Amino acid sequence: MTIEQKVPVTILTGFLGSGKTTLLNRILSEEHGKRIAVIENEYGEVGIDQGLVINADEEVFEMSNGCICCTVRGDLIRVLGNLMKRRDKFDYVLVETTGLADPGPVAQTFFMDDEIRNEFSLDGIVTLVDAAHIDQQLGRSDESSEQVAFADVLVLNKTDLVSDESLDILESRLRDMNRMARVVRSKQAEVPIDTVLNLSAFDLDQVLKRRPTFLEPEYPFEWTGVFSLEKGRYGLSLEEGPDPTMSLVVLEDQGIDEAALNAGAESCVRLYADSAELLHPGSTVPIEKHVSLQLQSNGRKSFFLELDNPTHIGLFTQHTAEEFDIKVSRVDTLITTTDSDGKNDALLQPETERTWVAEHEHDDEVGSIAIERIGDVDPEKLNKWLSRLLSEKGVDIFRTKGFISYVGESRRMVFQGVHMLFTAQPDKEWGHEPRHNQLVFIGRNLDENEMCREFDKCLV
Amino acid sequence: MPGVEGFSPKGMLHEGWSAEVEDYAIVCGWILGGNALLVGDVAGGLYLFEGKSGNPLWQKKEVHKGGLLALSIHPDGDIFATSGQDGRVLIWNSEEGESTNVIELGDGWVEHLRWSPDGRFLAVAFSRKVHVYGIDGHEHWESGEHPSTVSSIAWSKSNELASACYGRVTFFDVVRHEVNQKFEWQGSLVSMALSPDGDVVACGSQDNSVHFWRRSTNEDSEMTGYPGKPSQLSFDQTGTVLATGGSDVVTVWSFEGKGPEGTVPGQLSLHAESISSLAFSNQGMLLASGARDGSVLVWFLKSNGDGDPLGGAFAGELVSAIAWRPDDCALAAVNSKGGINVWNFKMRTKSSPKGF
Numbered sequence: 122m123t124i125e126q127k128v129p130v131t132i133l134t135g136f137l138g139s140g141k142t143t144l145l146n147r148i149l150s151e152e153h154g155k156r157i158a159v160i161e162n163e164y165g166e167v168g169i170d171q172g173l174v175i176n177a178d179e180e181v182f183e184m185s186n187g188c189i190c191c192t193v194r195g196d197l198i199r200v201l202g203n204l205m206k207r208r209d210k211f212d213y214v215l216v217e218t219t220g221l222a223d224p225g226p227v228a229q230t231f232f233m234d235d236e237i238r239n240e241f242s243l244d245g246i247v248t249l250v251d252a253a254h255i256d257q258q259l260g261r262s263d264e265s266s267e268q269v270a271f272a273d274v275l276v277l278n279k280t281d282l283v284s285d286e287s288l289d290i291l292e293s294r295l296r297d298m299n300r301m302a303r304v305v306r307s308k309q310a311e312v313p314i315d316t317v318l319n320l321s322a323f324d325l326d327q328v329l330k331r332r333p334t335f336l337e338p339e340y341p342f343e344w345t346g347v348f349s350l351e352k353g354r355y356g357l358s359l360e361e362g363p364d365p366t367m368s369l370v371v372l373e374d375q376g377i378d379e380a381a382l383n384a385g386a387e388s389c390v391r392l393y394a395d396s397a398e399l400l401h402p403g404s405t406v407p408i409e410k411h412v413s414l415q416l417q418s419n420g421r422k423s424f425f426l427e428l429d430n431p432t433h434i435g436l437f438t439q440h441t442a443e444e445f446d447i448k449v450s451r452v453d454t455l456i457t458t459t460d461s462d463g464k465n466d467a468l469l470q471p472e473t474e475r476t477w478v479a480e481h482e483h484d485d486e487v488g489s490i491a492i493e494r495i496g497d498v499d500p501e502k503l504n505k506w507l508s509r510l511l512s513e514k515g516v517d518i519f520r521t522k523g524f525i526s527y528v529g530e531s532r533r534m535v536f537q538g539v540h541m542l543f544t545a546q547p548d549k550e551w552g553h554e555p556r557h558n559q560l561v562f563i564g565r566n567l568d569e570n571e572m573c574r575e576f577d578k579c580l581v
Numbered sequence: 582m583p584g585v586e587g588f589s590p591k592g593m594l595h596e597g598w599s600a601e602v603e604d605y606a607i608v609c610g611w612i613l614g615g616n617a618l619l620v621g622d623v624a625g626g627l628y629l630f631e632g633k634s635g636n637p638l639w640q641k642k643e644v645h646k647g648g649l650l651a652l653s654i655h656p657d658g659d660i661f662a663t664s665g666q667d668g669r670v671l672i673w674n675s676e677e678g679e680s681t682n683v684i685e686l687g688d689g690w691v692e693h694l695r696w697s698p699d700g701r702f703l704a705v706a707f708s709r710k711v712h713v714y715g716i717d718g719h720e721h722w723e724s725g726e727h728p729s730t731v732s733s734i735a736w737s738k739s740n741e742l743a744s745a746c747y748g749r750v751t752f753f754d755v756v757r758h759e760v761n762q763k764f765e766w767q768g769s770l771v772s773m774a775l776s777p778d779g780d781v782v783a784c785g786s787q788d789n790s791v792h793f794w795r796r797s798t799n800e801d802s803e804m805t806g807y808p809g810k811p812s813q814l815s816f817d818q819t820g821t822v823l824a825t826g827g828s829d830v831v832t833v834w835s836f837e838g839k840g841p842e843g844t845v846p847g848q849l850s851l852h853a854e855s856i857s858s859l860a861f862s863n864q865g866m867l868l869a870s871g872a873r874d875g876s877v878l879v880w881f882l883k884s885n886g887d888g889d890p891l892g893g894a895f896a897g898e899l900v901s902a903i904a905w906r907p908d909d910c911a912l913a914a915v916n917s918k919g920g921i922n923v924w925n926f927k928m929r930t931k932s933s934p935k936g937f
Contacts, residue, residue, distance in 0.1 A: 235810065
């Protein structure tokens with residue numbers, strides 16, 4: 122007997138019409154050299170163009186003990202149990218679930234059944250989202266939000282059917298629900314195959330190697346606009362928006378490529394951490410200072426920027442430019458300061474703009490909670506808290522991922538969980554890296570403040 | 582497997598013959614009065630070997646497109662049935678290896694087949710239904726839809742068939758077309774064995790337990806504590822003990838007295854990995870067990886469930902099926918690499934005191 126590589130399995134979920142079969146066919150045609158078995162639960166209008174397709178009805182098996190983490194998918198155990206016997210083993214297995222499938226039992230099957238666990242490894246859960254319809258679906262069904270919550274990759278499909286603005290809003294909503302997932306946009310499920318296959322998403326070691334911090338950073342600002350400006354005086358005007366105040370940091374020499382934007386964002390995080398200087402309309406905005414624009418008065422309000430040299434100005438605003446209809450214009454002549462009728466021909470367009478993942482909360486029941494703390498954790502206290510949390514809230518906690526710094530342990534501990542199933546194992550040495558902790562919980566109706574408080578109690 | 586060396590048969594197992602088939606051998610059985618061994622592989626190959634020498638008699642390729650799933654040998658040994666992923670059941674003539682009847686069930690897997698003890702009926706599990714056919718392939722009866730895919734079938738009498746699925750065991754009278762008895766329990770039943778007197782139903786469950794029902798009293802009980810799924814179950818011919826897998830130890834429950842409830846089971850431990858197949862001899866208390874590591878052991882069991890090893894051999898790979906020859910003087914084991922081993926089983930005599 123030789124130790125053989127486990128066969129990777131990718132789960133494709135998503136509502137009917139989200140493009141699962143289209144993606145499946147794309148994978149099969151691009152990976153035609155490989156032996157791929159497809160287990161299909163949903164018999165859609167689109168056929169699958171390949172030899173080994175096994176149709177199976179979804180069979181969710183709950184156990185008499187009532188434990189939700191013991192719930193498995195009987196059809197997968199049956200079919201996979203048979204597939205693994207073939208000498209000409211498969212290179213890959215794809216499971217296409219119905220739009221109504223609960224991804225929990227599907228994932229748990231790969232951890233709970235020892236025969237399946239010995240032969241297969243769950244590579245990742247890919248959820249297709251129909252950009253045109255997901256908003257309604259999320260409101261209407263639990264399955265739809267659970268599929269988003271469980272995903273390692275969210276394919277935002279049919280992007281040609283909606284505007285860019287709606288896509289940005291949708292993407293931000295999805296990211297709020299699931300901050301572990303990677304979001305990929307596509308028109309007809311045309312995504313690079315390597316963004317959906319061979320992810321090793323359940324092998325936390327691998328995930329952390331590729332994305333040392335798997336969290337999408339959350340910034341205290343939502344929008345950045347970079348303007349190329351000459352020496353001179355400029356006006357920054359705002360309409361009434363959702364809040365009576367808005368934080369702002371202005372940076373000089375802001376680059377426009379991705380790396381420069383990220384670097385700018387990081388230095389802004391530090392500035393945002395300083396207390397804000399209140400700034401009333403008509404004031405001049407200082408550079409590299411955290412200011413809070415006071416926008417209580419009615420109508421359009423203006424602030425000023427004074428530039429001694431030509432530069433690229435980066436505006437990092439708490440809310441998006443759209444929400445306050447932020448405009449930048451040249452006002453050297455001092456005549457159009459309060460002109461709001463749009464005739465101002467000195468109105469300037471940003472050279473580039475970017476929206477960031479918002480930190481503030483949305484209304485979805487399903488959401489992500491991220492805990493990031495510097496320092497060491499007492500393993501006993503943490504275990505106690507986590508076991509209590511998972512036994513009380515395990516039904517509502519879909520996935521957990523993270524790493525922890527145990528006091529006295531030279532290696533980083535990696536954590537991974539599906540509902541109440543939870544594993545922790547030592548990973549690489551900390552070495553010179555500053556010890557810190559990062560835990561993400563995705564679930565329904567989770568109390569972020571309480572969880573953070575409880576975690577803080579575990580710190581040494 | 583590294584670190585484990587093969588060894589020649591020991592104790593009462595003696596060198597017989599070995600052969601190989603092309604893919605993972607999943608089923609085997611003795612036919613033609615024990616004179617020939619039939620082996621099926623997962624790719625749909627069927628092979629017949631002469632029982633004493635191992636000489637190939639005939640072979641067929643890809644009898645079921647997609648793969649073979651089940652085999653059942655008719656009680657008289659002259660015909661047998663196979664089924665597969667192609668949704669078909671074939672009835673074969675043992676001697677010539679010609680299929681005499683084809684039953685088309687449709688698009689799906691046919692995973693379980695059982696001839697009735699009197700040989701009149703062939704029961705077939707297909708998805709959520711069970712069908713009963715005559716030898717001629719003519720359908721006599723079909724069950725209604727079960728709540729999930731049928732996971733096991735067994736005949737309790739010549740006209741009474743039991744089926745197991747998620748959450749339920751049902752006994753059907755296939756002649757009068759009635760449900761005789763039904764047991765419900767929320768759990769995924771993965772295997773089923775009936776005691777020879779028909780009173781006890783034992784089911785292995787996905788949640789690592791064995792569930793019992795007594796038909797006469799409607800009482801049930803559950804044996805927990807298995808580290809794995811007890812998919813392998815075997816009653817001895819008297820119904821005194823039930824051997825179960827679910828770990829690298831064979832766990833044996835005794836039905837003597839008030840047992841097995843409240844008793845400690847026999848634990849037979851010599852295998853290095855999980856049990857993958859179990860078979861009681863046709864007569865007496867001899868149990869053969871095979872494991873994932875390729876080891877095969879024969880045990881002599883006591884009525885309280887304890888037992889001692891009588892012989893052992895190493896088949897090299899996961900033992901997927903074991904079959905005693907009808908006279909119990911030979912044991913066949915097939916494995917996941919397509920290996921077939923037949924050992925002669927000889928009672929110890931005073932003239933050969935070298936034991937195991």
